[in-house]
Amino acid sequence: MSIDSPLSVLLVDDDSLIRAGLRAILSSDQEISIIGEAENGVRAIELALRLEPTVILMDIRMPQQDGLSAMESILLQAPEAKVLILTTFGEEEYIDRAMSGGASGFMLKSSGPEELLGAIHAVAEGAAALSPSIARRVIDKVRGIDTASLTRAQSLVQGLTVREREVLALVGASLTNAEIAVRLMLTEATVKGHMTAILLKLGARNRVDAALIAYRAGLVHP
Structure with missing residues (x-):
């Protein structure tokens, strides 16, 4: 950098x-x-x-x-x-x-x-x-995904802790780590730690991928 x-x-x-x-x-x-x-x-x-x-x-x-x-x-x-x-x-x-x-x-x-x-x-x-x-x-494309993919997303999300699901929902709402930290009254370092765990558990490449899973699982609504 x-x-x-x-x-x-x-x-x-x-x-x-x-x-x-x-x-x-x-x-x-x-x-x-x-x-x-x-x-x-x-x-x-x-x-x-x-x-x-x-x-x-x-x-x-x-x-x-x-x-x-x-x-x-x-x-x-x-x-x-x-x-x-x-x-x-x-x-x-x-x-x-x-x-x-x-x-x-x-x-x-x-x-x-x-x-x-x-x-x-x-x-x-x-x-x-x-x-x-x-x-x-x-x-719109996420909405049209087949039932099997939606079920898989819901299953992946179930493997998260309650706090991780809260963080993922806010990621799906396009909040940054700093904004999530303020919303959930956490430190930014703690949010980053949750994000690392979330990406690992979901098998997501990045936040965009994680956000799409959040939509599919119903954690976020347009």
């Missing part, structure tokens, strides 16, 4: 004009430091592993290697990395692959500057971040 800022970002987009626009938006936030830029997935993997940014802001359609395969390579080698997909394209195929591949969030380039900055901070703090339209589609 960058020593210059507690929130370092790696920009990955093949369009130099898009990168310039993102640079301007992110530079307006004094808590964010841009520590690198990449124009393709191959370069993104190299910089992500070497610089260890807090958040990787990743485009999808790029030459040499697309953003989703680059994300998968990064997370294979650095499972703790946080990748926020930022794309013009919201096709179901992309959303499904991003979520199953371990993305910490999925935002559309049509999002406003404040929404994007909020998403970066949320991901950095350990929360999930989805554009409203993407979140709606993900939730």
Whole structure:
């Protein structure tokens, strides 16, 4: 992680004009430091592993290697990395692959500057971040999942302690660790400990995956 800022970002987009626009938006936030830029997935993997940014802001359609395969390579080698997909394209195929591949969030380039900055901070703090339209589609898809998958999610949740289920429900409501700590009157370190146990018991890759299980199990309602 960058020593210059507690929130370092790696920009990955093949369009130099898009990168310039993102640079301007992110530079307006004094808590964010841009520590690198990449124009393709191959370069993104190299910089992500070497610089260890807090958040990787990743485009999808790029030459040499697309953003989703680059994300998968990064997370294979650095499972703790946080990748926020930022794309013009919201096709179901992309959303499904991003979520199953371990993305910490999925935002559309049509999002406003404040929404994007909020998403970066949320991901950095350990929360999930989805554009409203993407979140709606993900939730609708969860609702349509077969009974066996719903039953499995409920079974997994039953293996959690009461406190862990409370934490998971708040994760599903997109709260950060700090916000959960305040809500449940716990220390942030205690919440992090609960999150580690929750992810392990659920077999979830990250908070997005855990949040989807919370929806399927009925702990969270849209």
